[in-house]
Amino acid sequence: MRWIWQDKNWANFEYDPSKLLIYELEFERNTGKIWGAIQHIEAEGLENLKVEILSQEAVSTSSIEGEILSRESVQSSIRKHLGLKTDFRQVPPNAAGVAEMMVDLYVNYDKTLNHEMLFKWHKMLMNGRRDIETIGSYRTHEEPMQIISGNLSAPRVFYEAPPSGQVKAEMDTFLNWYQENLTNNQKVSTFIFAGITHLYFEIIHPFEDGNGRIGRALVAKAISQRIGKPALTSFAKVIDSQKKAYYQAIQSCNHQLNIDAYLTYFAELTLQAQDYTIRMVSFLIFKTKFFNQYKDLLNERQSKVILRMFEAGVEGFKGGLSAGNYKTISGASNATVTRDLQELVNITALTKTGTLKSTRYWLNQQ
Numbered sequence: 001m002r003w004i005w006q007d008k009n010w011a012n013f014e015y016d017p018s019k020l021l022i023y024e025l026e027f028e029r030n031t032g033k034i035w036g037a038i039q040h041i042e043a044e045g046l047e048n049l050k051v052e053i054l055s056q057e058a059v060s061t062s063s064i065e066g067e068i069l070s071r072e073s074v075q076s077s078i079r080k081h082l083g084l085k086t087d088f089r090q091v092p093p094n095a096a097g098v099a100e101m102m103v104d105l106y107v108n109y110d111k112t113l114n115h116e117m118l119f120k121w122h123k124m125l126m127n128g129r130r131d132i133e134t135i136g137s138y139r140t141h142e143e144p145m146q147i148i149s150g151n152l153s154a155p156r157v158f159y160e161a162p163p164s165g166q167v168k169a170e171m172d173t174f175l176n177w178y179q180e181n182l183t184n185n186q187k188v189s190t191f192i193f194a195g196i197t198h199l200y201f202e203i204i205h206p207f208e209d210g211n212g213r214i215g216r217a218l219v220a221k222a223i224s225q226r227i228g229k230p231a232l233t234s235f236a237k238v239i240d241s242q243k244k245a246y247y248q249a250i251q252s253c254n255h256q257l258n259i260d261a262y263l264t265y266f267a268e269l270t271l272q273a274q275d276y277t278i279r280m281v282s283f284l285i286f287k288t289k290f291f292n293q294y295k296d297l298l299n300e301r302q303s304k305v306i307l308r309m310f311e312a313g314v315e316g317f318k319g320g321l322s323a324g325n326y327k328t329i330s331g332a333s334n335a336t337v338t339r340d341l342q343e344l345v346n347i348t349a350l351t352k353t354g355t356l357k358s359t360r361y362w363l364n365q366q
């Protein structure tokens with residue numbers, strides 16, 4: 001069967017924009033909500049939010065590839081590249097590379113997308129890699145660029161991208177398409193523009209490695225340029241929790257130009273990513289308010305435990321905090337743990353559920 005790029009009408013993607021209208025309206029509402037909420041965060045909180053979202057995306061986009069990075073290393077590197085205070089820790093090259101790309105994407109969101117920008121990101125991502133022949137440039141290898149299933153005993157070719165000799169011309173056309181549709185009086189909606197940008201790039205698969213990570217970065221780039229501000233998206237975070245659907249959606253386009261199913265998937269994914277970002281922003285606002293209200297009432301042990309609870313992020317401290325958790329984090333005696341926790345409930349910083357051994361404590365979000 002022919003691959004999509006062998007079709008005589010390649011790359012005239014076919015889709016029905018009316019099917020996406022409902023998602024588009026929700027997307028615009030959410031974009032407004034995110035930026036509206038951000039206006040209420042003061043400078044330091046905003047810096048933290050940027051660092052949180054960018055590092056989470058860096059960790060998640062790497063995790064999709066099976067590369068597990070330390071959140072602390074990525075955060076430290078992101079802070080350094082944003083010119084913020086850091087702990088000057090030693091950061092492994094892969095974490096430093098993806099952090100640098102995320103910051104570049106954020107800071108230079110409005111710069112023209114061209115070959116050089118993509119090469120720069122590729123160099124950052126391949127930081128420290130010795131197994132890659134062509135770094136900072138498109139692939140040149142003779143063998144076909146294939147996406148193969150992970151099963152070594154019975155490998156299956158899911159997709160074969162255009163041969164290396166064709167990549168430069170394909171990328172020229174892609175970049176022209178991007179530029180034209182970015183400023184084409186918005187004939188193609190932001191949603192469809194970002195979705196096609198991602199898919200088009202994955203179909204060409206221009207690099208030896210890193211195509212997934214750069215493709216996901218391009219989604220943020222496309223949305224940011226369209227909305228005129230850096231998009232703080234949790235796109236990779238959501239994909240990482242449902243990888244199979246992500247691969248299947250791209251695969252559904254390997255042989256056909258009709259991309260309705262892919263765009264619907266992309267629309268739902270983007271809305272989920274926005275929801276996650278909205279939750280993160282609200283969480284950060286809650287954290288700031290919480291500390292303003294309680295900081296003078298907490299002793300050192302209580303502050304330490306509460307900070308640890310906030311570090312668990314939007315998903316929260318799994319299963320709630322037990323007295324045992326409090327003891328481990330604070331190092332206090334049993335009697336002190338009981339007194340500290342009771343005080344936290346009395347001042348309404350924590351709420352309490354359950355009894356005896358099942359007693360759990362939660363940050364009071366009321």
Ligand SMILES: Nc1ncnc2c1ncn2[C@@H]1O[C@H](COP(=O)(O)OP(=O)(O)OP(=O)(O)O)[C@@H](O)[C@H]1O
Pocket residue numbers: 061062064065066147158159202203207208209210211212213214215247250251254
């Ligand atoms: N059937 C497919 N056709 C085209 N592209 C695909 C297909 N299945 C997956 N992909 C894309 O290819 C990426 C993998 O390519 P590559 O290994 O070059 O990227 P990576 O950044 O190193 O890895 P990853 O994307 O897994 O993080 C996937 O993440 C996905 O974006």
